[in-house]
Amino acid sequence: MDKSYIQNLRYKLQKRYRKLNSAETEYFPIALSQFWKYLMSYPVYVGILDYLEKRSSKSIKDAKKILNGEDVLFGEDENESVNLAYLVIKKSLELNDPNIYFQMSMAYSNVGKASEALEFWKDIFLEPLYEFIDEELDDQKAILALLNRYKRKCEWFQKEKLYRLWEENTLKGEKILAKDLYEYLYDQGIDFFIEPSSGSGEVDLISAQEGDDPILADVKIFNPNKSKDKSYICNGFNQVYTYTLDYNEFSGYLVIFKTCEEDLKFSLANKELSTPFVLHNNKAIFLITIDIFPNPKSASKRGTLKTIEITEKDLIKIIE
Numbered sequence: 001m002d003k004s005y006i007q008n009l010r011y012k013l014q015k016r017y018r019k020l021n022s023a024e025t026e027y028f029p030i031a032l033s034q035f036w037k038y039l040m041s042y043p044v045y046v047g048i049l050d051y052l053e054k055r056s057s058k059s060i061k062d063a064k065k066i067l068n069g070e071d072v073l074f075g076e077d078e079n080e081s082v083n084l085a086y087l088v089i090k091k092s093l094e095l096n097d098p099n100i101y102f103q104m105s106m107a108y109s110n111v112g113k114a115s116e117a118l119e120f121w122k123d124i125f126l127e128p129l130y131e132f133i134d135e136e137l138d139d140q141k142a143i144l145a146l147l148n149r150y151k152r153k154c155e156w157f158q159k160e161k162l163y164r165l166w167e168e169n170t171l172k173g174e175k176i177l178a179k180d181l182y183e184y185l186y187d188q189g190i191d192f193f194i195e196p197s198s199g200s201g202e203v204d205l206i207s208a209q210e211g212d213d214p215i216l217a218d219v220k221i222f223n224p225n226k227s228k229d230k231s232y233i234c235n236g237f238n239q240v241y242t243y244t245l246d247y248n249e250f251s252g253y254l255v256i257f258k259t260c261e262e263d264l265k266f267s268l269a270n271k272e273l274s275t276p277f278v279l280h281n282n283k284a285i286f287l288i289t290i291d292i293f294p295n296p297k298s299a300s301k302r303g304t305l306k307t308i309e310i311t312e313k314d315l316i317k318i319i320e
Contacts, residue, residue, distance in 0.1 A: 025115045029098040047250035047282040048136045056083035063087035085129040151290045162292045178219035216243045216252040223260040234318045244283045251284040258291045263307040
């Protein structure tokens with residue numbers, strides 16, 4: 001799920017949203033059902049909706065009142081509006097009653113024409129949900145762009161410096177390199193808290209996007225000669241995945257600093273993407289490897305490069 005993939009998802013989402021938004025009144029229930037099935041066919045969207053499902057539990061009573069025609073309700077803030085939008089759309093589809101959209105529309109608009117009334121309903125429920133999903137995709141693209149920029153900065157300009165920092169204190173080297181990542185993200189305008197406690201341990205980085213959407217990231221060293229081998233990376237993956245469950249977030253990031261000559265290769269389902277990631281149980285874990293090993297040998301004298309391969313099965317197995 002790199003930038004091009006996310007951009008492609010956004011394009012497809014926009015295309016289907018425009019089609020739904022322009023659907024004639026009598027066709028709208030069918031178009032909405034098709035749009036929802038499209039969302040359910042992509043784990044990325046399912047993860048975002050799963051997050052909404054868990055955070056909107058307090059709005060269920062209000063959503064039922066809206067669906068039953070008992071009250072005309074609006075969210076007190078943006079988050080509550082999105083929660084209501086999600087629940088109203090989901091529950092209305094479960095009811096499978098084409099007339100329910102007209103009934104709700106008339107209650108909210110007080111206009112006589114069905115098509116005009118439906119436009120009010122779209123503004124109140126459909127548009128907030130679409131914008132939330134779209135913004136979530138955009139947040140992923142922004143964070144990946146920052147992390148990939150940091151990777152290039154380290155490998156192009158700071159390889160020797162970072163390797164020396166790690167080599168001088170290998171026991172605390174992981175923390176030292178993590179601090180460098182934190183400083184970079186802070187300089188980019190991202191506010192975060194370092195190592196807050198969670199139910200499963202300590203997560204290296206929580207960054208708040210607009211106050212309430214933490215970014216979960218963990219830093220690990222890859223160096224088989226220092227007991228930081230394949231199993232160590234798999235355990236790091238498991239930690240990040242567990243944090244996404246603890247904090248009810250869709251995505252997490254495992255940043256790996258390679259401090260050895262051996263190469264690290266991820267063999268995953270999404271082979272065509274530049275940023276490896278694994279989707280499991282509607283959670284996306286991104287894997288960013290940063291090579292800071294300053295190999296003293298020239299490329300012509302290195303011989304055959306030893307590669308350590310980690311498969312998707314290896315990563316999923318440690319979770320299960």
